[in-house]
Amino acid sequence: MEKLGIPSVPMATKSFADLAKSNASKRGMPHIRACFTPHPVWGKTAEQLMAYVEGDDPVSGKPLMKEIIDGLTVPLTAEDTKTGMMDVNVGPPIYGPDTLDNLQKHFLDNGMTDFLPIIIPTPEKVDAMLKGTSHPPDEVVGKMAAGAYAAWTFNVRQVAVNAVMAGCEPEYFPILLAVASSGMAALGSSTSSFAYSMVINGPIRDRLNMNYTIGAMGPFAQPNAAIGRAWTLVGKNLGNGGIPGDTYMGSQGNNTNYNNIVIAENEKDSLWKPYHVQKGFKPEDNVVSLFAGEDIRQGHGARRAGVLENPMFDDQISDIFRTLTSQFDALVICDPLTIKRLVEQGYDTKEKLMEWLWKNTTRTAKDYRDSAFVYTFHYPRALRGEEPYKTWYNCPEDTQIPYWPKPDNIVLVCAGGQTNPFFQVGNLTYRTSVSIDKWM
Amino acid sequence: MNRRKLLSLLGMSPAILAGESALAAQTEKKPAPATHSSAASAKPGTGPAKITTVNPKGMPPQIQLIPMAPRLDSLDGKTVYLVDTGFHGSDMLLEQIQEWFKTNMPGVTTVFKRKAGPYAQDDPALWKEIKEKGNAVIMAVGH
């Protein structure tokens, strides 16, 4: 707006005071005239909101409307009209020399970690990590931002520093480079507390001794643990994410952000095609696929478990789907035993089950439109004429509509140790698949 | 993995398996690093300094060996209890075993029982009944 020559006043609720100011600065307007209402706006009546309008800005203490009008009319100062470039400082390239204990404390106190112990990234350890790839240390790997901010760039060496800190071995390094090259940070800046996940396919799983059997998603193997953790450190240090109140706004936070949900697919015991092959890669390719969304939940609460007759896993999965938001997709993680059972039921390919789940997981258009999430994310797209949202907003209220636009919004992968036919469901959306081999 | 390897993982002496005295056969699991030396001090220029750290493991209790119950000469004419601990499908498996006994060892009386209480809980009433009326037990624990 300001760029177009129209004076404007952004208005946010009080909780976003720090965020709004630092954001404006990052966009080059450190003196923007933002004003604030009390928080929250959602759930207040019209009368309560009128009281906000007639009341004071809780940040400045001045009457809100006077501030808005002043913001539009009081002449600019010299600083307000300044142009040019300013640099952002991230500190010296090397810390120390100092003791390991002091360095450990320095990294922790300066927000460069997840507040847990790290391996100190000495030049020797970083050099050893760099041996894990043929790419030169100064090659630019990509750009990353934890939200709608200016992205930071980073090179192979900077990724290696974070890999060392997280506890990775050099042979894990190509996976991390592949993840970092996607530009996706594992910490988002939304007020929702998002979760992130990666699915790893190909022979590299066995070469690194990744765990895809008992306890596949838990703390039972170094590559699963360290690679997942490194993604969060990469998001903080290379993408400037994870600063509460600035680049991280999740009101309650998400415990999965420590190590992210790392899933090495159990290709050996799965009766279905591996995920990367579905995405057009060869079975011998090494690929990491990234997902983002709300969470992951266990299938135990599902109805129609059919214990005494037949465990109806298709029905159970669909039942869990009904508790997800269609703003994000579904990532189903099946133990190999669950897949065996589904194949016996007739789902001999993933596609057959995806199709069945897509057709059979529905709700009325009324329920769909009543969801606050759908309103925020889908309604604007419907206004723009985007399908299927436009149809879903215009059909009669009692029309049954699917949860997701296509069967492809449902992803099925295999992990687990066959101690019980369980499954878990992530409310997570596929973002991208990246070749690991390219980063060897 | 065979039984011997598995038990050594537990920290149990392989000696028990070889039939030696089972009494407090303490073994020291060899850790990769040297087991003792005074905490070496840092000598810059002489390679990485050695340090000493403590073992974080708690104290496992001793294990009381339980002699197994004497076996029967033959199952003929005996009563065998088939106990279902409650995991999915084990009732149906035991029914099949019951069928098998009827066909192949008609002299055996089988009694099917579902253990009361959740799977990890004891059911003393059932054990008492078996002790009074039964001669042997087949217990389905799996899934």
Add this chain to the structure above:
Amino acid sequence: MGIPSAPIITKAFKDLAILNAAKRGMPHERICFTQHPVWGKTPDELKVYVNGDDPVNNKPFLKEVVDALTVPLSDDEKKSGMVSVSVGPPTFTDTADNLQDFYLNNGYTDFLPIILPTEERVDAMMKGTSHHPDEVVGKMAAGAYPPWSYTVRHVAASAVMAGCRPEYFPLLLAVASSGIASLFSSTNSFAFAMIVNGPIRDKLEFNYGIGALGPFAQANAAIGRAWTIMSKNLGNGGIPGDTYLGSVGNNLNYNNVVIAENEEASPWDPFHVQRGFKKEENVVSLFRGLGVVPGQVARGSSVNTAPMFDQQMSDLFSTFTGFFGALIIADPLVAVRLHEQGYDTKDKLIDWLYKNTTQTVKDYKSRNYSYLFEYPQALQGVEPFATWYKLPDDAVIPHFPRPSSFNIVVTGGQTNAYPQGANMSYGVSVSIDKWA
């Protein structure tokens, strides 16, 4: 008992069964194995299992069962007495890098870097408590195993490894003294949570604002992680195939769900006060269950009406298993809104949720957990399960057995009115001050 017995176990549990029998004192127990899984197989399929071979020993399955009951015992099988279990020497000496590898490769860690527990650091940690280094803190087992015991010094070693500061130590001792391990040996992949209350939250700089459950403060991160490291080292938990059997695993086991209550922004009594403690006391409360899910996506997050958080929570809980409880983790904005709606105490909301979160008897009976855990209790006459199993299929019953299945805690940074729900049951509350 004096009665010969033959346990039957599916092949998947082979290692576990042998180890377990050994831990119970019968290293030679005669275990017979069938194919895995048994669940979901037809009678005909099971007949093939029964008439086929034991997949572990490759002998006819039922011949093995009969032999187990009739072949005379060997000398080893008759043996009695006590055996000790070794955990290695008390200290290790090597370079820092080698020790880091050694701890990782021997399963002492969660496979992430640790602070090495040197004697100086362990001594510094123990300055955080007035209790004697050799005092026994408690006993812990990761399931139905003989529990291990441990001293203040053992707890301190794990605390150092996880990255804790000495001032966190009383809280960890309180957790350790409960004997509850955060890794459990079920084939389910359970999750664990702790709620921290009292002035210690500020003293230790716990985060209960923006990102409360995420990696944004040392106290939350390191204390949660220490619980898992303690469970491995003090309770012998977390060995896949032996003391950990979760088929798919749970990401929450790395750091556990650490919730410092936002007592200041909550309109309700803090959790520890509900449990009979004084407000100024420092208390940690432990929970176990399946996991944490966001509530803002549940039905009831309506755009057309004011947000109905009570309905949202109820909708979310109807997809939980009633075997575990329902823990509401409410942002202060949600709590304030509910308070305005008339829920001026946590108990009022719990009462509403208990009465309004319902299911049919048919749905109830069709859930895995009902059959596995509650049907046996019904057989024993335990209420309400005994009654529920007698009602007709279309009868409507509560989703959770009792109001005490529900718990409420407030945390978050008020950037949005979001609740989260955990399918978790309350275990115990422990005084932290006792361990100061």
Add this chain to the structure above:
Amino acid sequence: MNRRNLLSLLGLAPALLAGARTEAQPSDKTPASGKSGAAPSGAQFTALNPKGSPPPVKLIPMAPRLDTIHGKTIYLVDTGFMSGGVLLQQMQIWFQKNYPDVTTVFRKKAGAYMEDDPPLWKQIQANGNAAIMAIGH
């Protein structure tokens, strides 16, 4: 937190606020060296900075302000968060009452909340004199 503290957290030089041109200036203190503890942990090491490279920020001059809002057209833009629209409608009512000669136009931005909406900006540029944007919740 005040603006100066916030901006220094960002890594923006405080000099910018004082009106001077900025040079990158190390704000992170390297940890104190020299005070070494007991022997093994006292050895000295160096460690690499794990941070990526932030792009420089291009300063954008603000648009000239209006002399007065009397007789002007103000767009009230709802970026799509929950209830932002209701708040702006209350504000419209306030303008009608207190500034009856101000024309207010309410618009909901198309696209998801983070996406741009160029046709709307064009419309405001053509028909409006000022804008108030509701970003909150």
